[in-house]
Amino acid sequence: LIDGVFVCRADEIRDGEARGFEVGRSRVVVIRRKDQFYALHDVCPHRAARLCDGVVGGTAVPSEVGVVRYGRDGEILRCPWHGWEFDITNGRSLHDPDRQRVRSYPVRVDGGQVYISVGRRVAAPSLD
């Protein structure tokens, strides 16, 4: 028995791509980073835009005043509307990770097929 609901074949999502699916009554965005797959609730908590229309990329990482340094390439999904950034691995926003976040769902890849468990919530990891 396979845990979760089949959404697509793994080779249907390219590295760095976010793609939206309806899983039961839930909207889910699946993001691929290299050979890892992540799934988040596909509705931005700010103004309900579909995150699957956003852009996967990196961001400027914390730095000293006057220095802008790129990092976390492929780890950030940026909302298509107001640009809020979310960590693809846990759904937490970068600006207010405790309060502004989207649900993160378990993903399983088995035999080249991607499965998502929308009924279960991944425990948010500690920020430490």
Added chain:
Amino acid sequence: MNTQLKTSVKSNVASYVIDVDVHESLLSVRDLLPHLDRVWHPYLLENIAAVPPRHAYVVPHGGTRKDAKRSDGTTGGQHLEQIQEQLLDAHGIGYAMLTGEFGHKLNTMPQQQFAAGLASAYNDWALDTLITKEPRLKGAIAVAAQLPAAAAREIDRLGGHPGMVQVMLPIGSPDVAWGDEKFHPIWEAAIRNHLVVGFHVAPPTALTGQLTGAGWPKSYMEARSAYPNIFQAQLISLVCNGVFAKFPDLRVAFIEGGFAWVPFVMWRLDQSWNALRAEVPWLTRRPSEYIRAQVRLGTQPFEEPQDPKQILSLIDMMGSEDMLMFSTDYPHWDFDSPVNALPEVIKGDLRQKILYRNAMDFYQLPLPDHRAKVPF
């Protein structure tokens, strides 16, 4: 306990008052000569009317309280005994922060070394004439920020004087906004000398550019109403360019720029940061948190909504009761009295915070000796 509190709210009890905006001024620019480096004497004497540069606006009914003006044309801010009697004694003011006028204007001068020389002379004059003679008066070090290194040296020269509590700058900055990296030596000097940095409203001339992004106001009415505009722009500059993030010990006082706009600026900054934080990756906290922690505001001219109760909503929106510091603006025409400038809805603890405690904490001063009769 509650009964006692109620009684004190209704009665006219003595309270301390700290005034964070009092304008001293020279009787004559020539009074600087004994303090001015010899090299600058001909500069000053050749065209004394050009020093300091003039404000761009005339107050049609006069810039000074009529009862602070003397028959010889001088004003209260030019006479120590008049500051003592008409302001400090009459209102029971425990400390008054001298904010000057002369020093602001030096920041508009393209001849920057001359401006720095004048700033030093002015500081020595203020110490000799006022600050060392009246312990209730607390001084501000005038600097010419066009030369940040020289400004830092001047702060180091006088920062250890017990009568000096802040560095004074005009809200309009020379050439670029106050958030610019070139001003960092000034903030570093203020911090190592345990001084607040005060920014006071100053109608612009020359280097400090226009008052708003909408060109030159064509009346003093228009200019005065637009002053908060540049305060907002400079606060946003200080936040976004990481001045508060880089210098968490920096304490900034915004004086005579109003305060009703503060919640809006906090909200707008926080909203922008949500989406644009990657552009300012040195900010590790919400912008509004830096403001609440490191910025205070003088109250004069106290905001006057039609419904005075709205002041309480405004303070609630600021998210802090610690940000407002009472000020009179003596001897200027729009003077606020500690007795009646604050609406009655500001009571008890909040009233005391605004009248003296916020300033006492921010400027790190002991309790003053004098108290005023003010209603609570």
